[in-house]
Amino acid sequence: MHELSVCQSIISQVLEVAKQNKAKSVFKISLQIGPLSGVEASLLEAAFPIACAGTIAENAKLETELLPIKVRCQICGNENEAKINHLLCSACNSWQTELISGDEMLLRSIELDK
Amino acid sequence: MCDTCGCNITDGNKDMLEPGGKLEKTESGHESIEVLQNLLHENNHQATHNREHFDKNQVLAINLMSSPGSGKTSLLEATIDALKGELSVAVIEGDLETENDAQRIRDKKVPAIQIQTGSACHLDAHMAHHAVHELNLENLDIVFIENVGNLVCPASFDLGHHLNVTLLSVTEGDDKPAKYPVMFRGSNLHVMTKVDLLPYLDDFKIENAEQNIRNLANPSLILKVSAKNQQGISEWIDWLKQQINLHRQLLAQGQTLLPKMQSDGTKLHAHEHNH
Known part of the structure; x- marks a missing residue:
């Protein structure tokens, strides 16, 4: 359950941005999560109210965008979507692929009330 | 990891930087601030500083991860014996409830x-970081960080180390890499432990475990080791020495080794941090 640690880190970054922008409250927090980041969006959402209690982000909406897993083949150059434990090239079936999307864990943007 | 040079830009979010793609004022009238910062920004910042401490002292730091009971401490005991008189080792122990593992290391x-x-x-x-400051890094060659026995959470946290090593004991399932892809995808080396037990197990096939690791597009070397009868220990020691040499060569060129923690989709690179 490391999602609570991740949430605490998110809140601390959000509050820093809010302070820099002299915001009164935080309206929305948008995240981007890839399945290979090791972070479960549903667990983040469950931990979020605990992490933001008593802060100006207390009533913020948490929006999570799930990004697809995509790989590029280093043998034939093909690009395809892949499953979390099967990152193979769909064209030539080789495992020598490079992940081009799917391991992100990003704080994308914040909407503030001033 | 940094937030100003664009190394967080991925195929999934690059649209935000293209004309018309960037949000500024939303329909509801709120002010939107684009951040594009890793969720573990503070952790990664601290990790970078930890790595600088290691690098300044030419110390290679290795994060040892596995499920509980796969033999991390036994491998470390065998490693310490094998390196005695040759390389100086220290261990940071993440055994959270007892001092048992630390005491086994101190006994050596x-x-x-x-x-x-x-x-x-x-x-x-x-x-x-607290543990790093309790060590005399200038006298050391390798620091092993024995992480908490867990195949999920440790995979996401950069500690400031250089390499991830994941152990898989043959008494576990050979499908563990498929079940815990984040951990096994990010490993620089896989060590199959307790291989002296293989003759007694009919349901663990090294080649299945290897196939499951390759399915994660991981080209890492896979070692077969028994700390009990010393099988594979010399290959493990050779790998460690190669990595020490590689790390020192990189340091001489002003670079370092970075562990694979969520680092592909996000285009990570080593560079000067001025904050």
Whole structure:
């Protein structure tokens, strides 16, 4: 359950941005999560109210965008979507692929009330 | 990891930087601030500083991860014996409830720093930082960080180390890499442990475990080791020495080794941090 640690880190970054922008409250927090980041969006959402209690982000909406897993083949150059434990090239079936999307864990943007 | 040079830009979010793609004022009238910062920004910042401490002293730091009971401490005991008189080792222990593992290491006359965190499921860079400052890094060649026995949470936290090593004991399933892809995808080396037990097990096939690791597009070397009968220990020691040489060569060129923690989709690179 490391999602609570991740949430605490998110809140601390959000509050820093809010302070820099002299915001009164935080309206929305948008995240981007890839399945290979090791972070479960549903667990983040469950931990979020605990992490933001008593802060100006207390009533913020948490929006999570799930990004697809995509790989590029280093043998034939093909690009395809892949499953979390099967990152193979769909064209030539080789495992020598490079992940081009799917391991992100990003704080994308914040909407503030001033 | 940094937030100003664009190394967080991925195929998934690059549209935001294209004309018309960037949000500024929303329909509801709120002000939107684009951040594009890693969710573990503070941890990664601390990790970078930890790595600088290691690099300044030419110390290679290795994060040892596995499920509980796969033999991390036994492998470390065998490693310490094999390196005696040749390389200086210290261990940072993430055994959170007892001092048992640290005591086993200290019995080998090697410094072991216990990280006390109660019931945390992983180590993070801040915890590692306290331990780093308790070590005399200038006298060391390798620091092993024995992470909490857990195949999920430790995979996401950069501690400031250089390499991830994941152990898989043959008494576990050979499908563990398929079940825990984040951990096994990010490993620089896989060590199959307790291989002396293989003759007694009909359901663990090394080649299945290897196929499951390749399915994660991971080209890592896979070693077969028994700390009990010393099988594979010399290959493990050779790998460690190669990595020490590689790390020192990189340091001489002003670079370092970075562990694979969520680092592909996000285009990570080593560069000067001025904050």
